[in-house]
Amino acid sequence: MSKPSDAKPGTDERRFISGVVEGFYGRPWTMEQRTELFKREQKWGLNTYLYAPKDDYKHRMYWRDLYSAEEAEQLIALISAAKQHNVEFIYAISPGLDVTFSNPKEVAALKRKLDQVKGFGCSSFSLLFDDIETEMCPADKQAFGSFAHAQVDITNAVYQHLGQPHTFLFCPTDYCAAFCTPNVSQSSYLHTVGEKLLPGIDILWTGPKVVSHRISVESIEEVSSVLKRAPVIWDNIHANDYDPQRLFLGPFKDRPTKLIPKLRGVLTNPNCEFYPNFVAIHTLATWCKATAAEGEARDVEMDDEEYDPCYSPQEALTLALTDWLQEFMSTHQPGGLKKDCSEEEPMQTDVGDSSYVPGPGENPLYTAEPLSLEDLRLLSDLFYLPYQHGLTARTMLHELDWLKNHSLAATTKTDQSAEWCSRAQQFDNTCEAVVQMFNRLSNAPNRSILYDLYNYICDIKSGVGLARAYVKTLGGQAQPSAQLMNNDPEPWGFRGGLSGEFQRMLPCHGNRDLFRHPPMTAVYCIRPYCPADKVEVQRIFRDMQRAAVGKVPPMTQPSLICDSLSAGDMAPSPQCAHVLEDEMGVCGFALALTDAKPAAAKIQRAVSDSVLEDFPSLVTIQVLPRVTDPSPAKRMIGLLLSSIKSSGSRGVFCELRQSDRRMIDFYTKLGSFKPIKMAGLPQDTIAMGTRL
Structure with missing residues (x-):
């Protein structure tokens, strides 16, 4: 791939890297989905795609193996599709699981693999050394003074072998502040990387933590000083590969736009499921395009987030959800069932009985209401971000806690009972809204999005249903109580599995719940x-x-x-x-x-x-x-x-x-x-x- 069009010849000025890294653990996206991603990136003004799926075994586990003819054909088509949409395709490889840095044959194997990919039309590359053991083998210990020296040596060699590509990314093993010993400014590993890595190589960084709640300007200035270059943020704020019960549909936030001139770029590593990433990528694009001129005309947001004059997460979310609603209503379903638009006669020719009209006293026909923007707002609130629930979800948790602690059974005051009943009814109304949102989502024309969401919305519907029944029990309604006071529930009446049982046996279980006052186990x-x-x-x-x-x-x-x-x-x-x-x-x-x-x-x-x-x-x-x-x-x-x-x-x-x-x-x-x-x-x- 040639240099980006906005890079000035003969200068070091390079465009801000913005886009998506497919770097999660789990089933990689399909070629069709990646092509759809390129279209969206081009439409929204993003410019980069980093190919790094952990479960492409020739990317990580069997990195030495060359791609077969069939695999090569797919990658060539993918690289070509990225070029067609003005998206820079960066091929990443992760040899760190078992590479021997001091063995010339290993270095040659790595060069041979990247030469093959270069032959596919790729001109941008990345070497990743994340999530690997830090103990070197005896041969490497004799050859290198430290793990950092070994990584830098092989990275510089590959970078020079490839002709010093315009874009070449390096992911360190200590890729966030939490991994640095004793800290960022005193990390010998980072200092070695900063001093020895060739200046044309950019460095990936996730922020204070692997999944960073906030990334401050001060923290980036600190790591930039050590690395002697501005980092490219590999942002895991929307990643969900670490928990199969979580999905993140909230906006890109808690990264001030003042970071933009301090960074080389930002790549989001989002949800494993492709279609729910619409919000994550759309709002990132809005953030990347933020300017002071836009911000000066915007009103200050009255909420608990730090005010940014250039970017409003809630406004960005509204823009994303509005566009996403159109996607939900689309009947285009890649790889799915489509209506036959041919002029052939349908197999069912007896149309006289096809229109059923219920008689008096019979159930009316089921009619699916169309999905609304408010439904998507509610969906986003229920699946917001790793460190924050959306407003509706926070309100529901707060109200459930209040209703539990002020149940009718615990008070005889008439005025307090009236307040309890009113708030219980409001809680029930919100639960009903979740159910109706589920119904409308289930009937949206675009089934591809639904299938990615289905497990999550079924789970939240079930959880809300249990809470709803519990509140009715607290209010003295007898029917749901038999379900709750039951030591032999149906499998859908509780959450867990082996992972859940392990967690409940550990001393810190529950202390990181996002609800600020999680109910404690009662003592009787x-x-x-x-x-x-x-x-x-x-x-x-x-x-x-x-x-x-x-x-x-x-x-x-x-x-x-x-x-x-x-x-x-x-x-x-x-x-x-x-x-x-x-x-x-x-x-x-x-x-x-x-x-x-x-x-x-x-x-x-x-x-x-x-x-x-x-x-x-x-x-x-x-x-x-x-x-x-x-x-x-x-x-x-x-x-x-x-x-x-x-x-x-x-x-x-x-x-x-x-x-x-x-x-x-x-x-x-x-x-x-x-x-x-x-x-x-x-x-x-x-x-x-x-x-x-």
Whole structure:
């Protein structure tokens, strides 16, 4: 490739490198996708593509092997396509896994490989020594004073062999400040690279960290001083190859435009999935084109990001999403199914029955609403950036935390209950917006984009659905609670796998959550019931009785034998009562009567002698919805049954309203309680018992 058109002959002035590096771990992009990338780069004003896919085995693991005729044909076509769109194609090779720097045959193999690629029409190259072991083999230790000297030696040799290409990039092993020992300014490795690497070779740098939150002008000035040249930023802000559950659709940000004159260039190493990178690349292009003149006319953004007069991440995001919406609505699907536009008659000729009209009382036909810009804003908010959730996502986390800590079960104040209900409804509305966004995305014409997004939007829809059900449980709606207070959930009811289990066993798990106040694991205390607990037990009983049947007043419900025990009309038997406490106070109770006859007589319920002979004792247990872990309740009833057995009882029974699905599920999951026949049970009531 010839020198860029904007480079002045006879001068050292070179254009600012801007574009994309395909440098992630995972399935490389297809040739068709790369060609599409070149078109976008040309349209948006970017000028560079760095070919460095980690899983091209002839790029990294088998770097010595020459490309086959078929592979050569593909690379020639790719390099040609880049030229056609005025994109500089840089071929990168990573020999650092197993190269012996001091072996002339190894150096010759590297030169031979790059000569082959040069023959394909490529004139820009890169040597990468990232993510490799730093210990040299014995032969290299004898030949070189340090690892840096070995890398510089082979890089300079290859650079000169290729005729000192106009663009030649070098990626150091210590490619970010976090890797430097003891720091950037005192790194002997970086100082050697800066002093010994030929001045025409540019150096890649990721910033303070591998995935840098912010890159400051001061940090670039520091590393430039050590390297004796301005670096090219290899930016991993949108990279997601380190976590298969993350996708980043937020704007290029936290890199001030004052960096531009301090840098040789910026290349983004984005998401592994090609089509979701529209936002990452589009906003980078907007950033690269930012000028002071544009910024002076722009209003200051009123948010928590540092003000940049030349570039607004939110405005750049809006521009990107607006253009992306058009992509979603496009029916052009590379490699996918396309509608046949021929004039041939379709196979289905009986068009008389093709238009179905539902009759009265029947379900209406499903009609997909078109995807909107607001849907894409919501999508971006849910999958924003590594160090920051979008505004909607942050709001949802904040509201869920507030709703959990101020649940209706924890307060009896009317005004506070009204606020809780209002905020719960707003939370539910946002959850519904996520569901509708999912539906509209799923019906967008461009299926290629959808397929790249599908796993992620399914996952977030599921997570939001669980949170939505949990809030409804906190509000006293009984139906979702049976799903949440369950120690045997369906696979989609929890997240994890082996990786998740390993993380939860480590001491720092959760301390890097992006939500500023992540809910901590609750600590529960089970203690003996005392007379002072009567008021709290009565309150829990009333709240749960009300929640079990909606808004029907408790006095209209049929009486159960255990009601007199929970309501405080009868005292539990000695050593047969426990309460459960968390950090907010009493959140559950387990009470028992070793002899149930007095309680049955109190409500004039006749219980057969045969039932009381097998199950003479009565037990009742209730736990507030905020206790989603069933373990404390299990321990509490275990203590209670042990006390009852010590009294000489042969068995216990409980009565449950069928509307209380949560506690029915709890007793069922215990395994020991089974349904029993009991005459005289009120309607919609069941009895369960267990022998001791």
